[in-house]
Amino acid sequence: MIRRYGEAVKTGQSYRRRPGVYAILPLNGQLLTTFQAVPSPEFQLPGGGVDLGEHPIAALHREVFEETGWKIAPPRRIGAYRRFTYMAEYEFWAEKLCTLYVARPVYRLGPPSEPGHSAVWLGYGEALDLLGNQGDRAMLAGVLRDL
Template structure:
């Protein structure tokens, strides 16, 4: 599985953290989430899978919490790993990030996740704004397969 992000720190123990994320395209426009803390950044909506939770159910829950949108999942694009410190949980994690292509179908309200804002932007702009290199790589792949 491809790895993105910072190098593994020798001697550091990482705990597994599976997660699901969505490339949410409407034509050539992307629905992202802006997370204010611990540092401001644009992201693909998504997050961790709770114990016993099905990955697609987790994707629906996380996207709704971070954007307020109901989605229709089209297909799984792939997965990657990243090793990182998660300050909001005070832990070092080996994140296994599974990325899905989906489309937003209904806005149900504002995001319920504190510190998150739903932001629509041109997909080409999102390639520059999203800070996570793995997410950017999967977004670029999805855009190559979308009609112009």
């Protein structure tokens, strides 16, 4: 069973399953995050949806690059969780199946190419306070216990 974080399932609401991959990216005592300005300003772990037919690891590398401008070392899977939410940018309700990885940022190629995103380095404590969803914060806390 995969742990659920966030709001409860709404009775009678139809959800579209949306697999996604997300990265915890520690380097030198800080965490590389992305700040998404729209539709709601929030700090996030870089990542996003896995396109149909796309390998999850390829999706992770693509999403991290689009949202931060960084390339990463080979990632290590650390776990998964799910959450039920309205995805305003796509205008549908989703059951997000979130798989998380840890990887080391290797080098920055340039600014994020994803509109409305910026790469932001946060201290670990800051990240635990500022990340926009409970599942990401819980997974980060677990990783930090092992550092």
